[in-house]
Amino acid sequence: MAATNRQWILNKRPRGELDADVLRLTEGPVPEVPDGAYLVRNLYLSLDPTNRIWMTDMDQYLPPVPLGGVMRGGTIGRVVESRAPAVPAGTIVQGLGGWQDYWLARPGEASKLPADPSVPLTMYMGLLGATGATAYFGMLDIGKPKAGDNVVVSAAGGAVGSVAGQIAKIQGARVIGIAGGAEKCEWITRELGFDAAIDYKNENVLERLKALAPGGVNVYFDNTGGPILDAVLQHLAIGARIPLCGLIASYNDARGLSGPRFYHNILMKRAMVQGFIILDYAPRFGEAFAKLGAWHREGRIQYRVDVYPGLEHAPETLKKLFDGSNRGKLIVKIADE
Amino acid sequence: MAATNRQWILNKRPRGELDADVLRLTEGPVPEVPDGAYLVRNLYLSLDPTNRIWMTDMDQYLPPVPLGGVMRGGTIGRVVESRAPAVPAGTIVQGLGGWQDYWLARPGEASKLPADPSVPLTMYMGLLGATGATAYFGMLDIGKPKAGDNVVVSAAGGAVGSVAGQIAKIQGARVIGIAGGAEKCEWITRELGFDAAIDYKNENVLERLKALAPGGVNVYFDNTGGPILDAVLQHLAIGARIPLCGLIASYNDARGLSGPRFYHNILMKRAMVQGFIILDYAPRFGEAFAKLGAWHREGRIQYRVDVYPGLEHAPETLKKLFDGSNRGKLIVKIADE
Numbered sequence: 001m002a003a004t005n006r007q008w009i010l011n012k013r014p015r016g017e018l019d020a021d022v023l024r025l026t027e028g029p030v031p032e033v034p035d036g037a038y039l040v041r042n043l044y045l046s047l048d049p050t051n052r053i054w055m056t057d058m059d060q061y062l063p064p065v066p067l068g069g070v071m072r073g074g075t076i077g078r079v080v081e082s083r084a085p086a087v088p089a090g091t092i093v094q095g096l097g098g099w100q101d102y103w104l105a106r107p108g109e110a111s112k113l114p115a116d117p118s119v120p121l122t123m124y125m126g127l128l129g130a131t132g133a134t135a136y137f138g139m140l141d142i143g144k145p146k147a148g149d150n151v152v153v154s155a156a157g158g159a160v161g162s163v164a165g166q167i168a169k170i171q172g173a174r175v176i177g178i179a180g181g182a183e184k185c186e187w188i189t190r191e192l193g194f195d196a197a198i199d200y201k202n203e204n205v206l207e208r209l210k211a212l213a214p215g216g217v218n219v220y221f222d223n224t225g226g227p228i229l230d231a232v233l234q235h236l237a238i239g240a241r242i243p244l245c246g247l248i249a250s251y252n253d254a255r256g257l258s259g260p261r262f263y264h265n266i267l268m269k270r271a272m273v274q275g276f277i278i279l280d281y282a283p284r285f286g287e288a289f290a291k292l293g294a295w296h297r298e299g300r301i302q303y304r305v306d307v308y309p310g311l312e313h314a315p316e317t318l319k320k321l322f323d324g325s326n327r328g329k330l331i332v333k334i335a336d337e
Numbered sequence: 338m339a340a341t342n343r344q345w346i347l348n349k350r351p352r353g354e355l356d357a358d359v360l361r362l363t364e365g366p367v368p369e370v371p372d373g374a375y376l377v378r379n380l381y382l383s384l385d386p387t388n389r390i391w392m393t394d395m396d397q398y399l400p401p402v403p404l405g406g407v408m409r410g411g412t413i414g415r416v417v418e419s420r421a422p423a424v425p426a427g428t429i430v431q432g433l434g435g436w437q438d439y440w441l442a443r444p445g446e447a448s449k450l451p452a453d454p455s456v457p458l459t460m461y462m463g464l465l466g467a468t469g470a471t472a473y474f475g476m477l478d479i480g481k482p483k484a485g486d487n488v489v490v491s492a493a494g495g496a497v498g499s500v501a502g503q504i505a506k507i508q509g510a511r512v513i514g515i516a517g518g519a520e521k522c523e524w525i526t527r528e529l530g531f532d533a534a535i536d537y538k539n540e541n542v543l544e545r546l547k548a549l550a551p552g553g554v555n556v557y558f559d560n561t562g563g564p565i566l567d568a569v570l571q572h573l574a575i576g577a578r579i580p581l582c583g584l585i586a587s588y589n590d591a592r593g594l595s596g597p598r599f600y601h602n603i604l605m606k607r608a609m610v611q612g613f614i615i616l617d618y619a620p621r622f623g624e625a626f627a628k629l630g631a632w633h634r635e636g637r638i639q640y641r642v643d644v645y646p647g648l649e650h651a652p653e654t655l656k657k658l659f660d661g662s663n664r665g666k667l668i669v670k671i672a673d674e
Contacts, residue, residue: 059571061605225600234396244604259600263562267581267612268398275604 005030006311008071008099014055017252018322022055023071023099023315031104038082040093040103040110045311045332046074046125047318049223052251061277071099074130076113076121078337087112094124099314101334121337126159126329127296127303128289134245134278135163135221136288140171141281142243142274143219147172150213152232155223156194157184158321159303159329160245163292164221165194166301173219176212178205178228180324187327192302205231216240216269224249225260233262236269244275252322304328342367343648345408345436351392354589355659359392360408360436360652368441375419377430377440377447382648382669383411383462384655386560389588398614408436411467413450413458415674424449431461436651438671458674463496463666464633464640465626471582471615472500472558473625477508478618479580479611480556484509487550489569492560493531494521495658496640496666497582500629501558502531503638510556513549515542515565517661524664529639542568553577553606561586562597570599573606581612589659641665 004027011024033039054072057064065072075097082089086107095110097103113124126132138160145151151168155161156177165175165188177188178198185197198208205228209217216237222229226249250258266273281288295301306328308317313332320326341364348361370376391409394401402409412434419426423444432447434440450461463469475497482488488505492498493514502512502525514525515535522534535545542565546554553574559566563586587595603610618625632638643665645654650669657663 059602059605061607247601247604250601258598259596261595263596263600264584264587265396266610267584267614268396270398270612270614270617272612273603273610275607275609277604277607280607 003030004028005100005102007101008311008314010055010065010067010069010071012067013057014052014252018052018315018319020315025312030102033081033083033104035083037104037106038079038084038087038089040075040077040097040105041080042075042077042097042101042103042311042334043337044076044122044125044307045097045099045314045334046129047314047321047330047332048074048131049246049248049251049321051318052248052322061279072096073099074125075103075334076124077103092121094129099311101311122305122307122329122331123303125331126305127163127292127301129329130278131159131329132163132292132303133281133285133288134160135167136292137278137281137284138243138245138276139164139167139219139221142276143168143221143241145171145173145219149173149218150215150237151175151219151221152178152209152213152217153221153223154178154228154232155246155248156188156197157181157324157327158223161221161223162188162192162328163301163303164245166192166295168219168221169193169195170295170300174213176209178224183327184324200228206234209235219243221245222247226250229260230262233260233265236265236271238269240269240271242266242271242273244273248322305331307331307333309333340367341365342437342439344438345648345651347392347402347404347406347408349404350394351389351589355389355652355656357652362649367439370418370420370441372420374441374443375416375421375424375426377412377414377432377434377442378417379412379414379434379438379440379648379671380674381413381459381462381644382434382436382651382671383466384651384658384667384669385411385467386583386585386588386658388655389585389659398616409433410436411462412440412671413461414440429458431466436648438648459642459644459666459668460640462668463642464500464629464638466666467615468496468666469500469629469640470618470622470625471497472504473629474615474618474621475580475582475613476501476504476556476558479613480505480558480578482508482510482556486510486555487552487574488512488556488558489515489546489550489554490558490560491515491565491569492583492585493525493534494518494661494664495560498558498560499525499529499665500638500640501582503529503632505556505558506530506532507632507637511550513546515561520664521661537565543571546572556580558582559584563587566597567599570597570602573602573608575606577606577608579603579608579610581610585659642668644668644670646670 079091092113093110151173153165157179177194188194223246225247416428430447482505488510490502494516514531525531560583562584
């Protein structure tokens with residue numbers, strides 16, 4: 001056991017790119033465990049686009065991380081000391097354990113993970129975690145793709161988009177993924193079975209959409225907002241559904257977020273935009289994971305994780321989400337299992 | 338019968354304000370009636386914000402009016418000559434008869450209006466017409482107000498907004514209308530029973546919303562877009578519904594339409610935006626008119642029409658919608674009944 005607890009502290013609120021002084025690393029004693037609590041050794045830290053939102057004080061769906069506070073983050077860890085009988089030492093737990101080596105938790109703050117040696121722990125951050133559930137409910141509850149629909153997914157090479165597109169394929173839709181770079185485009189079409197890919201870094205998204213989906217876009221699973229959203233809004237089918245999952249294209253924009261220029265096409269095409277936050281679906285996660293797990297075992301859904309060692313590198317690793325250099329669900333490995 | 342047919346022709350596509358040369362008035366012969374057709378003397382012309390959209394060639398829900406073509410418009414008229422047995426002379430019909438004295442129509446192009454002397458013809462352009470149906474379906478099918486909800490309506494002094502707010506009141510919601518000027522604000526609160534009004538020309542909409550609806554806005558019936566939409570987006574309740582009916586604030590903007598800056602709050606507040614075009618609801622108009630008519634007879638819904646004589650003044654009259662100087666459903670009287 002390390003003698004100290006490293007923690008990433010929110011040092012200042014970011015504007016634009018993530019400057020090096022937004023977070024600072026501190027080192028302090030491992031906390032003592034009071035009665036009723038337990039100590040978790042964090043093993044994996046999930047890095048997600050929404051981390052960038054939590055650093056700001058904009059109006060959002062959770063309280064902003066306070067300045068001087070430990071950066072919030074999803075974690076998986078092992079209980080190493082417990083004074084809470086319900087959560088004995090050795091239990092593997094998942095929760096918002098933060099960007100730190102050790103997390104002092106109380107019953108109810110984390111959920112226990114099943115001890116199933118056939119399921120790697122990182123899968124609970126990917127297909128069987130928040131990103132899988134996000135793809136599942138966003139696509140099926142909101143997007144509601146039907147056989148023959150043209151379904152478009154942005155950030156299609158990412159943890160959510162790659163699964164969302166495969167779910168739409170299972171429903172019989174024609175699926176077009178928008179991703180950055182040839183590697184991701186090849187992965188989603190050759191490995192994941194997307195019908196087509198658009199490389200937004202090298203192709204005109206609107207022109208390609210017109211060519212690939214002459215009838216217009218019936219479902220647009222939006223992870224990005226920004227120029228890609230505006231391109232899709234110019235090629236909607238009547239009655240289109242737009243699950244609004246994320247707006248990563250503008251999170252790092254120092255001018256602040258801005259809306260789509262072609263918002264009026266929501267009116268003209270009688271489209272529906274539904275924002276959603278996966279935490280609202282927590283009571284139904286079991287349904288999603290059962291289905292996603294089964295599809296995975298049947299070989300109908302693939303996913304990949306991209307694991308980088310070192311809590312000390314977490315801020316640099318987070319940037320991969322915004323420059324698109326990650327390859328699947330982005331995870332920091334904090335310690336050996 | 339006039340010896341000539343006056344017609345307003347789309348002369349050029351507008352950019353920004355409606356310049357005097359966007360439409361030009363021509364005078365020609367009254368058309369002869371071929372077999373199977375009938376001739377309608379237009380009596381009333383409905384003026385609606387969407388007329389401004391039809392003049393442009395932007396992507397829209399009907400084909401743009403062609404340059405050199407008669408301006409499209411909703412009309413009520415009397416059949417004065419018929420070679421279509423199903424529609425004899427004397428029938429009162431409603432349809433897209435255009436900005437002209439005479440309309441040569443064929444069966445199926447217009448609907449017959451009931452001969453009920455207790456219902457003034459102009460009511461079929463207001464409460465029992467497209468504007469009433471728009472308020473009805475937008476509020477009930479999309480907004481779905483519940484008792485106790487905070488419901489906000491923009492352009493609340495207009496033909497659609499005034500009815501939409503009253504429908505929400507009947508559902509037990511708390512209704513706040515946003516309108517321009519003291520007269521409209523007094524009308525909707527004192528006469529129509531809105532709980533509160535915000536005069537967007539003289540008050541800070543966001544600050545007033547925070548004071549009037551501390552819990553946030555559950556339903557926002559949007560007729561305007563623009564800065565009012567952005568104010569409401571900053572004060573949404575979680576799970577808000579936004580029937581998107583119109584974007585009149587930006588129709589005259591020469592820079593083109595633009596989306597809301599606070600679009601991201603649709604995500605943060607898990608809100609839903611649903612664009613709708615009333616033509617899609619035509620098969621269900623009977624349901625709306627039965628209900629609206631009953632509420633009107635019971636004294637639970639009021640409406641007003643603002644009728645201006647003279648087809649020759651139609652373009653000037655249309656401008657009242659955009660400077661907010663009309664008082665209720667805006668109608669041009671073309672000829673005596």
